[in-house]
Amino acid sequence: MRIAVVGSGYVGLIAAVCFAELGHAVICVDNDTEKVAALQAGQVPIFEERLPELLARHRGEGLQFSTDLHLAARQSEVIFIAVGTPQAANGEADLSYVEACAREITAELDEYKVVVEKSTVPVLTNQWIRRTLRFNGAIDENYDVVSNPEFLREGTAIEDFLYPDRIVVGADSERARAVLRRVYQPLIDGSYYSLPSCVPGPRDLTSGARYMETSARSAELIKHASNAFLALKISFINAVSNICELVGTDVQEVSAGIGADFRIGSRFLNAGIGYGGSCFPKDVRAFYKIAESVGYDFDLLQAVEEINEAQKLSFLKKVRAALWTLKGKRIGVLGLAFKGGTDDIRESPAISIVQSLLAEGCIVSAYDPAAMEKARQTMADHENLRFACDEFDAARGAHALLVVTEWPQFAGLDLQRLRQTMLYPVMIDGRNLFDLNQMASAGFHYYSMGRPVTEPKLAPRMDMEYK
Numbered sequence: 029m030r031i032a033v034v035g036s037g038y039v040g041l042i043a044a045v046c047f048a049e050l051g052h053a054v055i056c057v058d059n060d061t062e063k064v065a066a067l068q069a070g071q072v073p074i075f076e077e078r079l080p081e082l083l084a085r086h087r088g089e090g091l092q093f094s095t096d097l098h099l100a101a102r103q104s105e106v107i108f109i110a111v112g113t114p115q116a117a118n119g120e121a122d123l124s125y126v127e128a129c130a131r132e133i134t135a136e137l138d139e140y141k142v143v144v145e146k147s148t149v150p151v152l153t154n155q156w157i158r159r160t161l162r163f164n165g166a167i168d169e170n171y172d173v174v175s176n177p178e179f180l181r182e183g184t185a186i187e188d189f190l191y192p193d194r195i196v197v198g199a200d201s202e203r204a205r206a207v208l209r210r211v212y213q214p215l216i217d218g219s220y221y222s223l224p225s226c227v228p229g230p231r232d233l234t235s236g237a238r239y240m241e242t243s244a245r246s247a248e249l250i251k252h253a254s255n256a257f258l259a260l261k262i263s264f265i266n267a268v269s270n271i272c273e274l275v276g277t278d279v280q281e282v283s284a285g286i287g288a289d290f291r292i293g294s295r296f297l298n299a300g301i302g303y304g305g306s307c308f309p310k311d312v313r314a315f316y317k318i319a320e321s322v323g324y325d326f327d328l329l330q331a332v333e334e335i336n337e338a339q340k341l342s343f344l345k346k347v348r349a350a351l352w353t354l355k356g357k358r359i360g361v362l363g364l365a366f367k368g369g370t371d372d373i374r375e376s377p378a379i380s381i382v383q384s385l386l387a388e389g390c391i392v393s394a395y396d397p398a399a400m401e402k403a404r405q406t407m408a409d410h411e412n413l414r415f416a417c418d419e420f421d422a423a424r425g426a427h428a429l430l431v432v433t434e435w436p437q438f439a440g441l442d443l444q445r446l447r448q449t450m451l452y453p454v455m456i457d458g459r460n461l462f463d464l465n466q467m468a469s470a471g472f473h474y475y476s477m478g479r480p481v482t483e484p485k486l487a488p489r490m491d492m493e494y495k
């Protein structure tokens with residue numbers, strides 16, 4: 029099929045590459061000329077596993093990049109809108125890019141095409157896109173508007189797209205449903221998974237991925253409700269972790285016990301410093317706002333946000349409890365990205381913690397395996413902030429080492445070596461990466477989230493001196 033994808037951000041770029049991987053002819057459009065030139069030249073703008081490989085496979089073949097929205101829309105049977113829907117000042121989603129895109133493509137709807145919302149949008153956006161197309165002169169028979177939300181996670185985006193838990197297509201006409209079935213056919217019938225070149229995935233889907241057809245409004249709600257529910261799950265376990273601390277037990281034992289119930293499930297029950305990223309904080313707020321605008325007070329979501337914010341403060345309190353005074357203390361920080369496996373620092377709790385520490389007069393040495401460049405560009409030059417070359421460099425001479433992003437490689441660090449590098453053997457782990465006994469045996473005063481504080485089993489070194 030001939031497909032246009034408008035927007036080359038996370039969702040747009042991954043969708044475009046994956047549609048090409050499914051055998052379609054794809055034009056990915058963006059109005060950022062520099063970005064399009066870089067993509068045309070083979071540069072990979074985001075840190076994402078398998079993206080370089082798939083871009084190299086399809087660029088210039090099934091996948092073209094362009095700044096010409098009109099040309100792309102004219103040539104395509106299906107137009108996916110995957111432009112940004114950032115948070116407006118009042119917390120609602122700013123849909124002006126979606127509207128502008130709908131306005132612009134109207135002129136190209138001279139024969140039947142399906143316009144698909146792929147961006148995360150509030151319920152009823154579908155209706156507004158239709159109205160925009162009609163007001164700008166499109167003839168009703170020449171288009172349908174479909175909602176096809178995307179559920180990929182950063183870091184595993186390609187795998188999530190090609191091996192989805194479900195594909196949701198919200199369409200109010202059979203004609204549009206038939207077009208979308210053709211788009212996803214290789215995943216629906218499982219034929220993609222039998223190709224020798226197929227990207228390997230986490231499970232066998234040769235009998236076909238789960239495909240769900242709903243109304244457009246339900247599909248829009250499924251996206252917001254899914255993200256809000258996952259955020260709620262995280263805030264729930266974070267609230268439970270606070271109770272664990274108060275009664276002196278371990279949240280990991282509790283979450284394992286809760287998650288063993290299949291109705292609850294064990295995933296997204298890791299207590300920590302709260303969720304971040306470009307999706308959960310924005311989508312929880314936008315869902316609250318759209319609920320309010322249709323007459324429902326979804327105050328449960330306000331509690332989700334409040335608990336999330338409180339986790340960062342609770343972490344900072346632990347740092348204070350561990351170090352007594354903060355001014356002038358040297359702090360090593362492991363992690364800057366909003367989660368492991370990505371270079372994305374948008375709404376990262378790690379960044380907000382670093383900023384709080386700097387504001388308290390700490391001297392911070394930070395390291396992240398992927399997000400250093402983005403952090404350097406974003407964080408204003410601060411005389412007390414240094415970017416380290418690796419984990420041990422970040423820990424060197426530190427009064428405390430903080431873990432604020434769940435990179436798996438941090439969990440495998442040589443703890444003896446780490447401790448010897450530091451000035452004080454103090455670790456405050458906002459992601460619960462380490463085992464309590466292991467930390468005690470390695471000689472750390474170890475603070476984590478929702479678990480007892482651990483004191484070293486070994487006698488502390490008496491030769492504490494600056495390394």
Ligand code: UGA
Pocket residue numbers: 148178179180181182183255258262295296297298299300301302303304305306307308366367368434
């Ligand atoms: C999230 C959803 O998981 C995707 O399904 C969705 O498509 C995407 O938003 C989106 O709407 O575009 P993502 O933002 O990439 O994906 O990241 P997640 O893996 O969901 O993590 C979000 C945050 O929650 C991170 O800061 C992570 O550290 C935190 N988290 C996650 C926890 O604190 N505890 C957990 O148990 C899991």
